[in-house]
Amino acid sequence: MSFAEEDPQIASIMWVGYPGEAGGKALGEIIFGEYNPGGRLPMTWYPESFTNISMADMRMRADPSRGYPGRTHRFYTGKTIYKFGHGLSYSSYKYKLLSAPQKLQLLEFIESGPSQNMIYQTGDGIAYILVNELSSCDSLTFYVKLSVINTGAMDGSHVVMLFGRASNVIKGAPEKQLVGFNRVQTEAYRSTVTTVMVDPCKHLSFANEKGERVLPLGEYILMVGDLEHSLLIDF
Template sequence: MRLGLFNGDPTGQQFGNIGPDQVCSQENQMLALDAARDGIVLLKNSAGLLPLSKSKTMSLAVIGPNADSVQTLLGNYAGPPCKFVTPLRALQSYIKHTIPYPGCDSVQCSSASIDGAVNVEKGADHVALIMGLDDTQEKEGLDRVDLVLPGKQEELIISVAKAAKNPVVLVLLSGGPVDISFSKNDRNIGSILWAGYPGEAGAIALAEIIFGDHNPGGKLPMTWYPQEFVKVPMTDMRMRPQTSSGYPGRTYRFYKGPAVFEFGYGLSYSKYTYELTAFSRNKLYLNQSSTKHKINNFDSVMMSILVSELGTEFCEHNKFPVRIGVKNHGEMAGKHPVLLFARQTKQGNGRARKQLVGFHSVKLSAGERAEIELEVSPCEHLSRANEDGLMVMEEGTHFLVVEDQEHPISIVI
């Protein structure tokens, strides 16, 4: 609407005559590259396999049905790209002796040329497997019925990794989560990168990360469920788990089953440490004139107050900042997202396991420390929905959590 789509003939509007020279400006192309860099998530990096050495890597085998595809990078919500660069071409810009091989007839991978892939990788210093999904597997109007890789992709990955000279790099292109549990503990698979559908500059960003010209810092935007989660009917949208029926719940806030990877997970080439440095609140006293409600919590009774009864003025007045110190202990500069969560001491009875308060990305040079500030709104972040769908605040201890650091806040009614 703000672009004027409903204001008549678009050619007469402010943005109605934008041409390729404007869309593909240097500034916009750099924005696409930065977005791709920020979104790629390092899921595994055993023994520091990545980044690969540009000087010591003499040959690279690039195998997989997504290795030389532009369309997969774009997904199905994109216009024509300004540049056509596939993962294969981007990796070739680093290693001249790059040997490509699709391995599968398509992403569906109904047949896999495993022997051919193994022969291609023989003698290569390293192997990059570019696997995953594309719009033949998931898109608007086409839902997936499985969480595993299509066809014989898993078999191809395991076989190539087993025969490789060194542990392989597995790159996944997909819009949603994939159950790759088989790869997490496979010593022949040294590193795993998830890139989503990273857009026209995604291949360049992937190559930069693989060869150490960019330090990955992306975090997963969703929980990666195991294949058994498909037993849950798609139409059952309850958030909270139900022990009696075995329903595991949905989303990082409530899901209690096993996860392939958790929401917010993501590694880096740097190690970061955190310090909760400044708080203006350790206790929060709720309005004593508000109506108190009793909540049975298994072996105890808790008091709660409706957020609506506390009033807007109270909620605004009791917001407070939290300062978090972050230090980069690595040898590379990095852009690092800091995620602040809240959780209650008491669990069960419809309470979330945790919930995201906020996040902030900070750029740090090697060895640099900085402080960031996030705002906590108790009425929003320390409340929960009761059985009637009304937001309540409960007495007791809550915790603000950043990785392994916690700070308690007591709510007194």
């Protein structure tokens, strides 16, 4: 597939999997502009050179010292042909943030009460807490409210994908990870409102080398398309 990326005569590729008996009709409707596609890749499309990586090596995290680039959109650091979540449409879309918190205070949710002993540090000096020491993860849940604007001339469905990453570089943490997604039906030149739920204990934490789920303190970036929002998680 690497050849297609640099070929000016290939404007798009349709990956249809197993389309079934109605697949031919569906493809025709897309090719001739009767239907506005809105699919997204459920995987990272690696370059041909990725075949040099042993199929028996299923480590997720990258290891630069051994030239290992990692796997999946969460940890892969190499070149991609098409990224996880990539997709084409006859419409283009813009996003506008309507509401989202700028800061989360964790002090009241610590299991053992307010204590600096609940704050740990990585070898790089980055502070974090253990998720299992929070008294209520549900209480930390919040929603990101977005306006999705269809700037094209066709109605269509669109998958809104919200990603998150920590601003600090933390050993073992994902490069970014999918927080949540919604498929919305949009009208040409109109906006649609949607919300995505964020559970910091699930969506912003990660498992360390001991298998403990940790939630680093500090700034996080929530991303949808080119839109970014800063969220501070503090003790």
